[in-house]
Amino acid sequence: MPNLPTDVIISDILTRVPAKTAARSKGVCKEWHALLSMRDFEKAHCSRTLTPGNQRTLLIHDLSCHIQPMEFETADYGLQTIVPLPFQAEIRVVMILSHLDGLLCVCLQHTDKLVLWNPTTGAHTLLATPAGHGLYTDLTDTVGLYNGASNDYRVLHLSRRSDLLSAHVYSRQLGSWRKIAFGTNPEYQKCRFYWSPSTVCGDTLYFTVCECYVVGKNLVFEFDTNTEQVIEISFPPVPSSGIFQGILVDVRQSLHMVLWTGH
Structure with missing residues (x-):
């Protein structure tokens, strides 16, 4: 040895x-x-x-938060472990926005503040600042969590105010926010478009954007986490003239879309 x-x-x-x-x-x-x-x-x-016998599922209910082992082939749960909240909030106001490697980006809805939280260790970092960064508004904002250069976990926060989009990136290592350019068509910055939380695949964040409540436009935005460049991607052909939406998922470093039509 x-x-x-x-x-x-x-x-x-x-x-x-x-x-x-x-x-x-x-x-x-x-x-x-x-x-x-x-x-x-x-x-x-x-x-x-991350083998079938070691999977853990975080379950949040109105009054409790706990982690349970889960066998995905049988959908059987093991004994639960209660997870105490390390921040001052009731469990019902904790909204999970994004996750990566067991790290969560959550919003505390009673204060609108963003928090990075590791439920396994209990470590957490409040992202809100006196300057107004790190405050999340539901339906108009969205976030993406990714691992940047030098193993630095980062949060991309896209916010829309008065139909104008602003983008900021939080660095876990530096503990600070910085503003970045996020070039998109101004039309998609209007609040009638819904932006999904991001899906990370490789070094890229993907957002689906759809025009709400009408048979409107649907597209995907690709954000390269290395260059911070934005690319617009068309939806796949949809055999319907009705309303349709899509959800993205990373399966073994390959991006897939689950797409449905109708109401």
């Missing part, structure tokens, strides 16, 4: 231990801290732990 190579310890042993244990192992030495902080280690750790 004393002569066991570091790469073997990292890739074959620490990818199999619980996340808290792996995080504590960063304190062993600078080399371990660097290797365990890499995105490649996080992906390897997730691939080891």
